[in-house]
Amino acid sequence: MIRDTEILDSLLDTVRRFVRERLVPNEQLVAETDKIPADIISDMKAIGLFGLTVPEEYGGLGLTMEEEALVMIEMGKTSPAFRSIFGTTVGIGSQGILMDGTEEQKARYLPLLATGELIASFALTEPGSGSDAASLRTTAVRDGDHYVINGTKRFITNAPYAGLFTLMARTDPGSKGAAGISALIVEAGTPGLSLGQPDKKMGQKGAHTCDVIFDNCRVPAENIIGGREGLGFKTAMKVLDKGRIHIGAFCVGVTERMLDDALHYAMEREQFGQPIAEFQLVQAMLADSKAEAYAARCMALDAARRRDAGENVTTEAACVKMFASEICGRVADRAVQIFGGAGYMAEYGIERFYRDVRLFRIYEGSTQIQQIIIGRNMVRDAS
Structure with a gap:
């Protein structure tokens, strides 16, 4: 809206x-x-x-x-x-x-x-649980007016300079599923909270992730989000629904940037006495990319409007994230192909995008997780 x-x-x-x-x-x-x-x-x-x-x-x-x-x-x-x-x-x-x-x-x-005085991080993924978020092992045990937190979170974006962490932890050790998970606000600098070394990644230089380690970290009980235990998994899923539309829309923008770069290169680069943009096989790659980018844009905006209208968009958000991130990867590959040998060279920039966009199909729910969500919801709705 x-x-x-x-x-x-x-x-x-x-x-x-x-x-x-x-x-x-x-x-x-x-x-x-x-x-x-x-x-x-x-x-x-x-x-x-x-x-x-x-x-x-x-x-x-x-x-x-x-x-x-x-x-x-x-x-x-x-x-x-x-x-x-x-x-x-x-x-x-x-x-x-x-x-x-x-x-x-x-x-x-x-x-x-x-x-921007505070930068926030979302601490869900762990060394042993990523897509299977309900199996997380980080614990938050009530001790008077505090929770004592122990565990490690992995690949946490912006952790090296975050001012606070939205942390998912198990407050009910007797519950092994989603029901025992709560969300807590943990401020940076809290005793018992430490950070690992920044991760060395394939791409996305300038965007930093690292481990976040909790060792008897004491957090005031008033910092549990919503004031009640057991709501954390539901909170995380609502947050991720919105985040998937956000990421899908962002993938659309990156796709359009890469396609624009590839088009302009194809119009300038000459082979056999003419711009390579005149060759039908190059035009086919450009056309496929344009159609997919257009479809992803329409999906992202439609899902956004549905969410604004109050609809449950869990399925649509998963569709957007899956499709937009997948076509982003395909367009990146085609763009490198259109650039040819120059596309493999750092000075042209397209190889950087090729590496950067690979992450989109993994974080905030991999493509395979989105497929599971979509298929499961289809069966549930049909029954």
């Missing part, structure tokens, strides 16, 4: 200019240094990117899902690391507090997240 077309158009124009004038020229710098410059992060805060989804009463922009999807498509026109620095905060890092937090928790944390 778009609330005010004029205001949204102004925001999208601001984001487009920011991407074109500030982010694209710094893509190579981030790739080489594995760091986003501090002045760029400051600019992100100034234009409100950290508060996109935080309600206006807490200092954010309070975007609807459709508005957020349109912004993410524009953000996808540059290196994924730039979105990552604020995307976890506006997405899965803060949405648990927003959706299920108490009024006190919202008032305390959301204004700080909206300004």
